[in-house]
Amino acid sequence: MSVLVAGAGPAGLAAALALRAEGIPVTVLEARQRGTQQEGSRALYVHRDSLALLEKVSPGLGQAIAEHGLTWRVRRTYYRGRLVFERVHPERPGSPPFASLRQSDTEGFLLRACESAGVRFEWDARVEDVSVSAREVRVRTVDGRQWSGAYLIGADGARSTVRRSAGIAVAGPPAFGFHVVLDVEAGDGDVMLRERTFHYHHPRLGGRHVLLVPFTGGFQVDLQCRADDSAAEWGDLDTARQWVRRAVDDFGKRRIRWASTYRFLRVVADDFADADRRVLLIGEAAHLFPPFGARGMNSGFADALAAASAIADAGRARSEPARAEAIEEFAGVRRAAAVRNASATERALAHLTAGPGGRLRQRAAAVLSPVAPACGRWLESAPYGVAPSGRASGKH
Ligand SMILES: Cc1cc2nc3c(=O)[nH]c(=O)nc-3n(C[C@H](O)[C@H](O)[C@H](O)COP(=O)(O)OP(=O)(O)OC[C@H]3O[C@@H](n4cnc5c(N)ncnc54)[C@H](O)[C@@H]3O)c2cc1C
Incomplete structure (x- = not known):
């Protein structure tokens, strides 16, 4: 039995590795050319569960x-420039709770591990069409080449061709608002690499919310724009050079490496496998979450391992119903996880775009935070969609 994976993003690479760990031959078909990378730091936060x-x-x-x-x-966390929450975590021996690094660096580690594990790569191989028979999946790439395997894992991102070919619809509310995201270069010892900071209503940015997240080599600035802001204007590099100096004290000569805009999108596929249970969807081919809460890439890793394990179980099954059931279980479990992640991002969005009542609660919490630390904790955790119980979950 051999398996095809469409897409060499983090989800596809993790799936290929997990298949090799099961002893299954795997070929990854990737539209990009060898050695090319997607721009920007993008998904920074690799959770402890993902590392494991x-x-x-x-x-x-x-x-x-x-x-x-x-x-x-x-x-x-600051509210209108006033500190409302601060936590300094002691250094602990053992595995860290997370690692923050550019997505391209994470992909580099995954790619090298795949190459060592004997994953076969076909670059410049954009999947155009997928057809499924009782025993195999056939894939045609845009240059007319044909491929076949017992299963196909669709890890080809948000605009997934595999998902479309399998006739699987996605559902979710319309996109809301927009954010500007910047990568700022920073060397070892830069004070900006020491802490993650969230500003509610930054006083020098007209009351817009700003998140600053450090990673190896720099920090990411995420600005939540207003409904009537212009994405072209705020996302423009020259404009960003001006507003970022108001967001970051002593910005000095630091350089912006990347600027982009994105919208808060929450989308989940109706099914994570096709009707024949031969095509499995993982990562953003199956679901799309806004970055707050770091659910995109981390849940893609969990999907990837679940898909590989289901395929291995299906390969050992003694009957067709048992084979299909193994894939069905993957689809059910991972879709349920995606629905939970989508609800968490909905909570985050409701908090970040609160109406008058919500804003009043946030203001009251900010006022009370010096005497009621729980209020500060709530202001700290709510932008990431943490459940009302206050428990942060690493399970994606
Ligand atoms: C600004 C920003 C910040 C983010 N921050 C975080 C974060 O902190 N934490 C987090 O978990 N997530 C974050 N994300 C989301 C994260 O980047 C995505 O979840 C992640 O890239 C999805 O991985 P993937 O492998 O599913 O898809 P992708 O990374 O999109 O990979 C898909 C791959 O498939 C290839 N492909 C596409 N079509 C075809 C085709 N037809 N045939 C063959 N190959 C094809 C593409 O070239 C690509 O290599 C962020 C995203 C953005 C934009």
Whole structure:
């Protein structure tokens, strides 16, 4: 039995590794050319659970990512310029709670691990069409080449061709508002690399919310724009050079490496496998979440391992119903996880775009935070969609 994976993003690479760990031959078909990367730091936060999953399928991989990544130990939240929450975490021996690094760096570690594990790569191979028979999946790439495998994992991102070919619809509310995201270069010892900071209603940015997240080599600035702001204007690099100086004290000669805009989108596919249970969807081919809460890439890793394990179980099944059931279980479990993640991002969005009542509660919490630390904790955690119980979950 051999398996095809469409897409060499983090989800596809993790799936390929997990398949190899099961002893299954795998070919990854990727539209990009060898050696090219997508721009920008994008998904920074690799959760402890993800590090453990990657370590499981490729011993040393989770550790290498953790060692390269940065783990900030200080978290601060400000409300209209006033500190309402601060937590300094002591340094602890053992595996870190997370690692913060550019997505391209994470992909580099995954790619090298895949190559060592014997994953076969076909670059410049954009999947155009998929057809499924009782025993196999056939794939045609835009250059007319044909491929076949017992299963196809669709890890080809938000505009997934595999999902469309399999006739699987996606559902979710319309996109809301927009954010500007910048990568700012910073060297070792830069004070900006020490803490993750969230500003409610930044006083020097007309009351817009700003999140600053450090990673190895720099920090990401995420500005939540207003409904009537112009994305072209705020996302423009020259304009960003001006407003970022108001967001970051002593910005000095630091350089902006990347600027982009994105919208808050929450989308979940109706099914995570096709009707024949031969095509499995993972990562953004199956679901799309806004970055707050770091659910995109981390849940893609969990999908990837679940898909590989289901395929291995299906390969050992003694009957067709048992085979289909193994895939069905993957689809059910991972779709339920995606629905939970989508609800969390809905909570985050409701908090970040609160109406008059919500804003009043946030203001009251900010006023009370010096005497009622729970209010500060709530202001700190709510932008990430943490459940009302206050428990942060690493399960994606
Ligand atoms: C600004 C920003 C910040 C983010 N921050 C975070 C964060 O902190 N934490 C987090 O978890 N997530 C974050 N995300 C989301 C994260 O970047 C995505 O969840 C992640 O890239 C999805 O991985 P993927 O492998 O599913 O898809 P992708 O990374 O999109 O990879 C899909 C791959 O498939 C290839 N492809 C596409 N079509 C085809 C085709 N037809 N045939 C073959 N190959 C194809 C593409 O070239 C690409 O290599 C962020 C995203 C953005 C934009």
